[in-house]
Amino acid sequence: MDATAANLLLDHHRDHARDLPWRMTPRDPYRTWLSEVMLQQTTVATVTPRFLRFVERWPTVEALAAAPDEEVLGEWAGLGYYARARNLIACACAVAARGGFPRTEGALRKLPGLGAYTAAAVAAIAFGEDAVAIDTNVERVAARVFGIGDRKAAGEAARGSFPAGRHGEFAEALMDLGASICRPKAPNCPACPIAAQCKARALGSPEAFPAPKVKRVRPHRYGIAWWARRGDEVWLVRRPGSGLLGGMAALPGPEWGEERPAANAIAIHRHGFTHFTLDLMVVPCAEPPPGEGWWQPVGELASAGLPTLYRRAVEAALEAEREPRLAA
DNA sequence: AACTCGGGGAC
């Protein structure tokens, strides 16, 4: 993309930039960082209400660093990719301890949870450094503008297009274009300020770029969740601090496996993860299984910080208790 | 370079 096209895009962005709650003037490094982490593999529509709740509860990185881990993980519950929340806590503590965010891409890159993209995005957007933030939007727009099928190659080709002194603004312009006009499906080329410069458009098939990802078959697994009741309470546990749903509140149960267990379930909840699907069988038991845990009032399950898998499984179990005939 | 790691919105 030449300088003329970059200026056309920046001019368009001046009038069409999305009004997002983390885009205040001037940019707040804390909110920039928090939004970028929340937005990793997560849509703006999903993030926006969660971001607002989060900054309402913890308005500064110092406040976040001082919060108990369980409360932060609970606030993150339902957003997915929980390593982000664990790294968020570690990063907040490191930043608070050193008296604020580092202001360069290289120093930001050393913080937990900040990879190549996020370090560059925070450096460029919050601190005005000429760092190049290449996300999936930039890759897709570049793939079409340059007519390059390979996503990573397209992203690298976009590096030279970032105008000096305006890298943060340009990254946001590319991201807004990718979200609003140069969408994955049904791109709105007539509304695009750089359609005349677009190779994929000239070829007549913008949607053919970038090349589609190779998809893999998702295996299936089975699991048991113990349903231990005591009056109006249910027994919950905290999962180990790493791995799938690491550190999150959960129903107790053995590790999941390939074979369908023979168990008398009152409910079976099917859940889709990124790389497998799970049938979680909720099985009543008289006593809590051995190990750490706590009795959670069923009327206060919303504040327990359950990830979606267990939140849905609990809902199914409570429904089964009300209507036993519908048990699976 | 390939895998792991969630969940929801849009279609």
Add this chain to the structure above:
DNA sequence: GTCCCAGAGTT
């Protein structure tokens, strides 16, 4: 159902 999303960390 499918595809995709302001990716990072591990192996």
